[in-house]
Amino acid sequence: MRRFTAALFLIGLGVMIAAIYQHMDFSNTALNAGQAINSVAAQETGAANFVTSVVLAYRGIDTLLELTILFTAAMIGGMVLGKRRVDAPRDPDAGFILRTGADLLFPLLLVVGLYIILHGHLTPGGGFQGGVILASAFFLPLLARPGSSINQDVISIVEGLAGATFILIGLLAMSEGYEFLSPLFDKGELGALISAGSLPVLYLAVGIKVGSELAGLLAHLAEAEAVD
Amino acid sequence: MEVVVLIVVIVMLLSAVAVMLFKDFLAALAAMTVVSLGLSFLFVVVRAPDVAMTEAAIGAGLSSLLFALALRRLGLWRSQ
Numbered sequence: 001m002r003r004f005t006a007a008l009f010l011i012g013l014g015v016m017i018a019a020i021y022q023h024m025d026f027s028n029t030a031l032n033a034g035q036a037i038n039s040v041a042a043q044e045t046g047a048a049n050f051v052t053s054v055v056l057a058y059r060g061i062d063t064l065l066e067l068t069i070l071f072t073a074a075m076i077g078g079m080v081l082g083k084r085r086v087d088a089p090r091d092p093d094a095g096f097i098l099r100t101g102a103d104l105l106f107p108l109l110l111v112v113g114l115y116i117i118l119h120g121h122l123t124p125g126g127g128f129q130g131g132v133i134l135a136s137a138f139f140l141p142l143l144a145r146p147g148s149s150i151n152q153d154v155i156s157i158v159e160g161l162a163g164a165t166f167i168l169i170g171l172l173a174m175s176e177g178y179e180f181l182s183p184l185f186d187k188g189e190l191g192a193l194i195s196a197g198s199l200p201v202l203y204l205a206v207g208i209k210v211g212s213e214l215a216g217l218l219a220h221l222a223e224a225e226a227v228d
Numbered sequence: 229m230e231v232v233v234l235i236v237v238i239v240m241l242l243s244a245v246a247v248m249l250f251k252d253f254l255a256a257l258a259a260m261t262v263v264s265l266g267l268s269f270l271f272v273v274v275r276a277p278d279v280a281m282t283e284a285a286i287g288a289g290l291s292s293l294l295f296a297l298a299l300r301r302l303g304l305w306r307s308q
Contacts, residue, residue, distance in 0.1 A: 051278045081301075116281070124277035132285040136293070214290065221297035226305075 046187030047121040047196040055126065056199045060181030064166065067209060071163070074217045081224050088225035091146040102144035109137035117207035121196040127203040131210025138215040142222050149223060155216040162209035169198055169205070233273055240266035253304045257295050264288035 037050060037058070045053040055063055093099070113133035120126030142148060170181035178184075181202075188195030243262040250256040264287035271280035299305035 049278075125281050126278070129278075129281040129285045132290050136289060139293070218293065218297065221294065221301065224297075224301050226300050226303060 042190055045183055045196055045199065046190060047199050048191045049121055049123060049126075051124070052121045052126055052199060052203065053196075056181075056202050057183045060170065060202070063206065064170070064181070067163065067166070067206065070210065070213060071159075074213045077217050078220050081220050084223055084225050091226065093146065094144045099144040102140040105140055106137055109133055109140070113137060113207070113211065117204055118193070118200065120203040120207075121199045122191060122193070127206030128210055131207040132214060134207065134211030135214035135218060138211070139218040139222070142219055146222070150215060150219040152216060152219070155212045155219075159209055159212040159216070162205045162212065165205040166202060166209070169202055173198075229273070233270065236266045236269055253299050254296070257292055257299070260295070261288050261292045264291070 037054060041047065041050045041053040041057075045057040047053040047057070094102075113130045115130075116125035116133060117127055117130035120130070138150065142150065169184070173182045173184050174180050176184065183197045183199060185197035187197050194200070240263050243259040243266075246259040247256045247263070250259060264283060268280045268283035268288065271277070271283055296305065
């Protein structure tokens, strides 16, 4: 019965996608928001990467809500996992290759993550992608040495400060008489590292928040006792 | 270029089917990562590098790590 239902669902999905494919005109886009943003984004926000100007300048509040969703997910993950039993056995230390590889990769991942975050307004990438790379950089030593752990208090303080910075910049824009989270400061030269006003600061806050949150979640998961 | 895209799509479809057929959970997880990596390649082909980076970092990297740790927590992660 379950297989029959699954097959029925799949056939229905296939028919739906085929119907959409028949009627969709891939050469012409129905919306012209993309062209409108392409023509004005560089002058209005000063960011060379238009995706960033949409994510942080035109749709900053969506990014804030996205961060809230991520925060809720990470918090609930921590709540479900709970504390480990005191007498639970630890995993043995990893082998030579993983330990040396973790030591070698840690600085590289840190540099790549920070590069992607800080160049978010110039090249593809930004706070979310760089933050995930930062989280994996801080998680790698835990994989190599299962006995060690990340200080969860420091992580929550860093995460809270980054989130507060994001909201404070938004409120600063309001106190200057603009709308919440609208871009501030001098736009600078298009394509320069220090340009686009407050967007790089916002992305740095996003990156640090995402990175610390996911590192905390991964550390929490790795800390939980394994079932054999 | 179209041949490369076709090969990637076929590999993605095969590994998506393999996810359901594999008895070993870790092998199924690896096959799932292949689907994500292929998808991020397709995003590069349609000139969406931002989405491609997100898919590679979150879809292929982070979510497979989360799944692996969840399998470890449930005791299903040892290869048979």
